[in-house]
Amino acid sequence: QSVLTQAPSASGTPGQRATISCSGSSSNIGSNNVKWYQQLPGTAPKVLIYSNNQRPSGVPDRFSGSKSGTSASLAISGLQSEDEAEYYCAAWDDSLNGWVFGGGTKLTVL
Amino acid sequence: EVQLVQSGAEVKKPGESLRISCKASGYNFTNFWIAWVRQMPGKGLEWMGIIYPGDSDTRYSPSFQGQVGISADKSISTAYLQWGSLKASDTARYYCARLEYCGGDCYFPAFYFDYWGQGTLVTVSS
Numbered sequence: 001q002s003v004l005t006q007a008p009s010a011s012g013t014p015g016q017r018a019t020i021s022c023s024g025s026s027s028n029i030g031s032n033n034v035k036w037y038q039q040l041p042g043t044a045p046k047v048l049i050y051s052n053n054q055r056p057s058g059v060p061d062r063f064s065g066s067k068s069g070t071s072a073s074l075a076i077s078g079l080q081s082e083d084e085a086e087y088y089c090a091a092w093d094d095s096l097n098g099w100v101f102g103g104g105t106k107l108t109v110l
Numbered sequence: 111e112v113q114l115v116q117s118g119a120e121v122k123k124p125g126e127s128l129r130i131s132c133k134a135s136g137y138n139f140t141n142f143w144i145a146w147v148r149q150m151p152g153k154g155l156e157w158m159g160i161i162y163p164g165d166s167d168t169r170y171s172p173s174f175q176g177q178v179g180i181s182a183d184k185s186i187s188t189a190y191l192q193w194g195s196l197k198a199s200d201t202a203r204y205y206c207a208r209l210e211y212c213g214g215d216c217y218f219p220a221f222y223f224d225y226w227g228q229g230t231l232v233t234v235s236s
Binding site: 002032033045047050051091094097098100103 | 145147153154155156157169171172205218219220222223224226227
């Protein structure tokens with residue numbers, strides 16, 4: 001059971017917008033910023049979003065993040081087949097004194 | 111180019127010991143924290159612990175404290191994850207990941223893992 005809660009799956013068609021949600025608590029998302037990692041099949045995770053809504057250089061602006069209270073969301077616009085991946089939210093947890101991750105959301109592009 | 115290259119897959123029996131490695135290149139190894147992350151088969155990511163190679167300051171997740179050891183050898187820019195007595199439940203892929211630069215006295219919540227190793231698959235079976 002992961003500390004951060006994500007729906008196990010999401011889907012969309014090419015060109016559509018998909019949204020992935022992440023729910024936490026006051027000790028993690030509520031008091032610290034959120035990161036989003038993308039894990040393509042058979043590869044290591046890669047950071048997509050940091051500080052709730054910032055993109056590292058090289059990440060397309062189709063990816064955007066937001067946070068409200070103890071929840072966060074990742075939005076992917078203009079879906080492409082190469083966006084099929086597992087997406088994980090992450091944050092520092094002040095109670096556990098460590099990073100916690102969501103269980104992951106598998107995005108399927110139909 | 112920053113690279114984290116991990117050691118190869120391991121197949122072990124319950125009760126055996128193991129050390130896997132993560133060799134860094136392309137940056138000053140001593141100045142960046144290195145973390146270990148577990149991914150059990152078909153499951154999500156779990157942070158295990160983190161080490162600052164500059165002074166070997168090490169922090170563990172409560173879930174992994176006492177279960178694994180994390181160390182680093184500055185002379186060869188390599189971080190390690192080790193077990194004294196493996197269990198079947200240790201079967202997983204293990205990733206090392208570099209924390210973006212924040213120095214030795216780091217406010218962890220503000221930073222993210224910017225480079226990851228390719229992962230080491232550890233299989234524990236009798």
